[in-house]
Every structure is written in C-alpha cells, then in structure tokens.
Amino acid sequence: MRAxxxxxxxxxxxxxxxxxxxLILLASPLYGQTTQPLPEEIQRNREEMxxxxxxxxxxxxxxxxxxxxxxxxxRLRESIPFTNVQGTxxxxxxxVNRHDVRQIxxxxxDLTTNSTPEGFEREYWRPFLFLNQADKYMxxxxxxxxxxxxxPENNVAIFPNIRKRGLEAVIAETATADTAWAMxxxxxxxxxxxxxxxxxxxxxxxxxxxxxxxIGPERMSGExxxxxxxxxxxxxxxxxxxxxxxxxxxxxAAQRTQRPPVYVYxxxxxxxxxxxxxLQQEVTMLGDDYQGYNVQYQPGVGxxx
Numbered sequence: 690m691r692a693x694x695x696x697x698x699x700x701x702x703x704x705x706x707x708x709x710x711x712l713i714l715l716a717s718p719l720y721g722q723t724t725q726p727l728p729e730e731i732q733r734n735r736e737e738m739x740x741x742x743x744x745x746x747x748x749x750x751x752x753x754x755x756x757x758x759x760x761x762x763x764r765l766r767e768s769i770p771f772t773n774v775q776g777t778x779x780x781x782x783x784x785v786n787r788h789d790v791r792q793i794x795x796x797x798x799d800l801t802t803n804s805t806p807e808g809f810e811r812e813y814w815r816p817f818l819f820l821n822q823a824d825k826y827m828x829x830x831x832x833x834x835x836x837x838x839x840x841p842e843n844n845v846a847i848f849p850n851i852r853k854r855g856l857e858a859v860i861a862e863t864a865t866a867d868t869a870w871a872m873x874x875x876x877x878x879x880x881x882x883x884x885x886x887x888x889x890x891x892x893x894x895x896x897x898x899x900x901x902x903x904i905g906p907e908r909m910s911g912e913x914x915x916x917x918x919x920x921x922x923x924x925x926x927x928x929x930x931x932x933x934x935x936x937x938x939x940x941x942a943a944q945r946t947q948r949p950p951v952y953v954y955x956x957x958x959x960x961x962x963x964x965x966x967x968l969q970q971e972v973t974m975l976g977d978d979y980q981g982y983n984v985q986y987q988p989g990v991g992x993x994x
Contacts, residue, residue, distance in 0.1 A: 821871075
C-alpha cells in the first residue's frame with residue numbers, strides 16, 4: 690500500500706532508518722559478540738567499589754556520631770540550662786544556682802569529637818577560668834553565692850560554646866571581642882564575691898570580739914640570760930698574719946718556709962697631712978692678691994704644725 694500524498698517525505702525517511710540500521714547490524718560479522726573486560730580492569734573496579742563502600746560507611750558513622758552529639762547538646766541545653774551570649778555564638782552563659790561549674794564544663798567538652806582528659810584541662814578548663822576572671826578569687830576558682838532572681842547577673846558563668854565544623858564537633862574559637870564581652874559580663878560576679886568576702890570578715894570579727902589586752906610577767910629580771918653576740922669574737926686578736934710574699938724567689942732568699950705572725954704591741958700614730966698641703970702648689974681659688982694664706986709653706990714656720 691502506497692502512502693498518500695498527505696504523509697511528508699521526512700517522516701517516511703524516519704520510518705525507514707531503524708530498518709536500515711537493523712539490516713546493517715545483522716550483516717556485520719561482529720554482531721552478537723561482546724567485549725570482555727581485562728582482569729586488571731575488573732580488579733580496579735572491585736577496589737574502587739570497595740573504597741567507595743568504606744567511604745560511605747565511614748561517612749555514615751561520622752554523621753550518626755555527630756547527630757548523637759547534637760541530640761546530647763540539646764538535652765544539656767534544656768537540663769542545665771544554658772543560652773547563647775547575646776551578640777556572639779562562640780560563648781554560652783549559665784546562671785549558677787548550686788551548679789558544679791567544673792562538671793558542666795566537662796559535660797560540654799565531652800561533646801567534642803576528639804575529647805581527652807588532657808585536652809579538657811588545656812583546651813577547655815583554662816579558657817573557662819580566664820573568661821570568668823578566676824585569678825581574682827581566693828584559690829583561683831570562681832565562687833558564686835545564692836542565686837537571686839532579682840540580680841541574676843551576680844551568678845552568671847561564661848563557657849566556650851561547642852560548634853559544628855564539617856562532620857566534627859569542636860570548641861568554638863573566641864575572638865578578642867568575645868573575651869571583652871565575657872569580662873564585662875563577669876565583672877558583677879567578681880564585685881558580688883568581694884562584697885560577700887567583706888561581710889564574712891566583719892561577721893567573723895564581731896563573733897570573736899575585741900582582742901584581749903596583752904598580759905606580761907609581773908617582774909622582769911635585770912640579768913640577760915641570752916648571750917649577746919654569741920658567735921662574735923669578744924676581743925680583737927693580738928696577732929695578725931704576716932705580709933704575703935707572692936714571689937717564690939724572694940721567699941727563698943728570705944730563707945723562710947713558714948711565715949711567723951706579726952705581733953702588735955703598741956698603737957702606731959699616723960702623721961696627719963698638713964692642712965695647707967694644697968697651697969704648696971700655689972693653688973688658690975680666691976685670687977693671687979688674697980693675703981689670708983701663707984702660700985710658701987715651711988714645716989714648723991707659720992701655718993699648721
């Protein structure tokens with residue numbers, strides 16, 4: 690049956706194309722033959738599939754672990770409770786009401802992926818002490834009083850937040866602005882601690898009362914039973930070591946192998962220098978015409994003896 694004139698020629702060509710391709714494939718000698726992969730290629734495909742399988746399992750385990758830590762983070766946020774510090778997501782705050790801040794810090798740090806006991810002291814506890822100005826407390830540990838709903842700012846504690854980075858939970862890195870904001874929030878806590886300390890000292894002083902008057906012995910002995918200068922020499926020595934001769938030749942010439950001590954048997958008076966000794970050089974700061982001094986000094990004649 691011949692196609693009518695209403696069927697376009699392009700449509701008739703599309704109808705003939707699949708039949709032509711089928712005839713060509715049947716006539717080809719390679720029809721029905723498949724290319725077998727090489728053993729090396731099969732091994733590579735197996736290794737690649739195994740690698741992808743391990744990567745998938747590892748990523749799945751990390752995702753499940755991260756989800757578990759996120760659920761624990763939400764549970765702690767409701768049970769402690771804590772909130773983010775206004776203006777930053779790197780810090781969280783807790784209004785301490787008989788809480789153990791070290792236990793809270795430990796619970797938050799355990800949410801991190803690679804948490805260790807050594808890392809808690811170095812990476813989390815030290816920043817907590819710094820953010821809460823622990824150096825201003827006795828013992829180096831922040832101290833909080835009874836929680837007052839009217840003044841909750843006196844019991845606030847600042848902790849580094851736990852953030853998500855990739856598929857890991859890590860400690861948030863605090864910037865300089867975060868540290869300044871933490872110092873501002875914890876300053877009322879330090880002032881409240883100082884006030885409690887002053888009140889405690891005053892209360893203790895009132896309980897103890899006035900100190901008693903010192904009571905001494907009725908009579909003091911006039912004898913000193915404690916030796917004064919017990920280790921000092923009472924009298925100076927009457928002998929002095931001889932002059933040291935460092936030249937061995939002179940020592941041999943003096944025919945001495947032992948140096949006898951020099952005995953001191955009387956005081957030796959040293960002649961004082963004359964008062965007008967400087968005038969021997971005809972030096973005067975009063976001018977040459979000054980007649981108050983004898984510029985020609987002669988011992989025993991005028992001047993000083």
